[in-house]
Amino acid sequence: MIKKFIHQFASPKTYLYQVSRFYKYIFYFSLVIYILSIIWGLFFTPEDFVQGNSYRIIYLHVPASFLSQTLYLAMAISSITYLIWRVKLAAYLIIAIAPIGAMTTFIALISGSIWGIPTWGTWWQWDARITSTLILFIMYLGLISLHNSFSNHEKADKLLSWLVIVGAVNIPIIKKSVDWWSTLHQSASITLTDKPSIDPVMLYPLMGSIIGFFGLVICLVLLSSKYQILHREKNKSWVKDYV
Amino acid sequence: MFKLEFLKLRKKTRSWLGPILVFWLIMLAYPLTVEFLQDKLEIGFFSVLWIALLISMMLATEDIFSEDYNDGSLEQTLIKNPTFSIIIVTKIFTYWLLIGLPISILSFVFSLGTTENLSLSLSILPLAIISSYIFLNLFVLGNALSLNKGSVLGALVTMPLALPVLIVLGKGLIAIQLDINYQSFIFLLLGSLSIIIVAIPIVVSYVIKAHLE
Amino acid sequence: MFNFAFNSFYEAIYMNGHGLYVWSVVILVFISLLGFFIGFTVKIKKIKDKLNEPN
Numbered sequence: 063m064i065k066k067f068i069h070q071f072a073s074p075k076t077y078l079y080q081v082s083r084f085y086k087y088i089f090y091f092s093l094v095i096y097i098l099s100i101i102w103g104l105f106f107t108p109e110d111f112v113q114g115n116s117y118r119i120i121y122l123h124v125p126a127s128f129l130s131q132t133l134y135l136a137m138a139i140s141s142i143t144y145l146i147w148r149v150k151l152a153a154y155l156i157i158a159i160a161p162i163g164a165m166t167t168f169i170a171l172i173s174g175s176i177w178g179i180p181t182w183g184t185w186w187q188w189d190a191r192i193t194s195t196l197i198l199f200i201m202y203l204g205l206i207s208l209h210n211s212f213s214n215h216e217k218a219d220k221l222l223s224w225l226v227i228v229g230a231v232n233i234p235i236i237k238k239s240v241d242w243w244s245t246l247h248q249s250a251s252i253t254l255t256d257k258p259s260i261d262p263v264m265l266y267p268l269m270g271s272i273i274g275f276f277g278l279v280i281c282l283v284l285l286s287s288k289y290q291i292l293h294r295e296k297n298k299s300w301v302k303d304y305v
Numbered sequence: 306m307f308k309l310e311f312l313k314l315r316k317k318t319r320s321w322l323g324p325i326l327v328f329w330l331i332m333l334a335y336p337l338t339v340e341f342l343q344d345k346l347e348i349g350f351f352s353v354l355w356i357a358l359l360i361s362m363m364l365a366t367e368d369i370f371s372e373d374y375n376d377g378s379l380e381q382t383l384i385k386n387p388t389f390s391i392i393i394v395t396k397i398f399t400y401w402l403l404i405g406l407p408i409s410i411l412s413f414v415f416s417l418g419t420t421e422n423l424s425l426s427l428s429i430l431p432l433a434i435i436s437s438y439i440f441l442n443l444f445v446l447g448n449a450l451s452l453n454k455g456s457v458l459g460a461l462v463t464m465p466l467a468l469p470v471l472i473v474l475g476k477g478l479i480a481i482q483l484d485i486n487y488q489s490f491i492f493l494l495l496g497s498l499s500i501i502i503v504a505i506p507i508v509v510s511y512v513i514k515a516h517l518e
Numbered sequence: 519m520f521n522f523a524f525n526s527f528y529e530a531i532y533m534n535g536h537g538l539y540v541w542s543v544v545i546l547v548f549i550s551l552l553g554f555f556i557g558f559t560v561k562i563k564k565i566k567d568k569l570n571e572p573n
Contacts, residue, residue: 104540105530106520115533118540122547165550173543180539197465204462211454220515221450224508225462228446232466239469242476278551285558292565305569 065147072151074291075300081284088284092277099270107264116180119173121268125275127170127191130198131233133163133279137205138230141223151287153219154294156226157209158287162279164202171195190241197236201229215294306392310399320368321403328361328408332415350419351429354412355474358433359467362440365404366448367456369396370513374452380517389513393506397438397445405437428481435494436470442498442505443467449509452516470497 103121110117137159144152174192175185186192208225212218260268295301314321335353339345373379383389412433416426443466447459477490524530531537 100544102520104544105522105524108521108523109534115536116539118533118536119543122543126547162554165554169547169550172546176539176543176546180536197468200461201465204465207458208450208462211451211458217515217518221512224512224515225450228466228508232469235469236465239472242472282551282554282558285555285562289558289561289565292562292569296565296569302569305566 068143068147068149072149074151074154074295075304077151078288078291078304081288085281085284088277089281092274092281094274095270096274096278099267099274103264103267103271107267110264113181116177117264119177120264121271123170123173123177124268125272126166126173127195128272129275129279130163130167130170130195132276133159133166133283134198134202134226134230134233136283137163137226141226141230144219144223145227151291153216153223154287154290155283156219156222158290159283160202160206160209160222162282162286164199164206166279167195167199167202171199190237194233194237194240197240198233205229306395307399310392310395311402314399314403321365321400324361324365324404325407325411327364328357328411331357331360332411346419350416351478352475354415354429354433355436355471358408358412358437359440359471361408362405362437363444363447363456363460365400366441366444366459369400369445369448370452371448374516379513383514383517390506390510393445393509394502397441397506400445401438401441405441406434409433409437425481428487429478431491432474432477432494435491435498436474439470439494439498439501440467442501446505446509446512449512449516452513470494473497 100121104118107118109115137156140152140155140159143149144156171192174195178185178187205222205225209218209222212221292301292305331353335350336346339349370379373382382392386392409430413426413430416429417423420426443463444459446466447461447463448456449459450462451458473490473493477487477494480487480490522530524533531541533540
């Protein structure tokens, strides 16, 4: 029954029509929330006592870094769905998410580096979180290049799914090991791992920016998957009707 | 099955001798890049050793499937044998025996030659033996994924997976030098190996099936 | 909660010397998002045009 439900609900055709229906609402809602939260965070929150105004990067950095991992998780779920139930839509989603995951990880890395200059006095620290984010970024690039190497899409999808799953098992191991490694070498004065207790005045715009960014990234995934479906199913008759 | 794989690999001298020689050359090249003073040699020695081990394992697995894939024997083996993953386990074991083990012994020799510390070098040996086996498994996965697309792609996709092992090796070495609970690192690596040794051949067999479908 | 944190518009841009860092991140994020949105929209438009072409 689950299989039947998945196949019916997750047909690329149904998905594409649903996407076209809801896309605009999600996009405008997220855009408004994101921009308002960023403006709120940048201009209407008090200056941080320790970091000064540079802390305002948090409103751009944290959503990206949160999404970089969430998107990998989404890829892993899609991979499992594809390998078990052979749902084509799941395969399209994996490769649709990969470049967006790479983008958010890139934003997280670069914004973190820029934030590091005024805060730590250096743009790069071999800190646990930064290193594991860098490894995650390399993994995203590896996934994209693996998929691009094969002209046979079905083969590429299967290989990609397996690699995503192996990578997903490895991500906590990488995080743990890097955490473990850096705790030995790094002085305790500079840690990203400890969560600062954040004041509600700063927390609300942060939550808003996370929700807004999340929505915008969902829109990107919808666009990217729409492209994948149109590209891969271009010979189907329903696609011609849709277009 | 093992005998067949062993003879097949032994015949291809370039495939098993090449990585060992590359490892040797890297370890010989290392002193040339630093001032020839004993204490300076020791500073970066183990980093070079682990990275040389990683690179030679990467080279070792370069053509593990490609030849069989090109001449069609891989497909035949897959059709004939329902337990394809057992063949992969045997293949990896053969590679480790002919390449990983000699390189691990060479690591011991180079370590003894550089540090002149027998107990330290003896402790390095199990770390090298286990980690070379783990690296082999990971790069076999990489090469299975990029079967006919060159080993660079395989290395790119599997290198991030090998990084935690390098971290454990680095920590293990510090534990040996400070004489603190070094066995726990051996057990940690053994634990990882016991999972990898089962999981990777299964994944590899599915990946190769996907290639041949 | 909604008090303007700066005394003037210039201060809000300059942010006590941290403006350069903050604004470069803002630009990075918005350019990346915009680039991806435009990129995908163009790609979809291209493929739609191709599909609409009479054979």
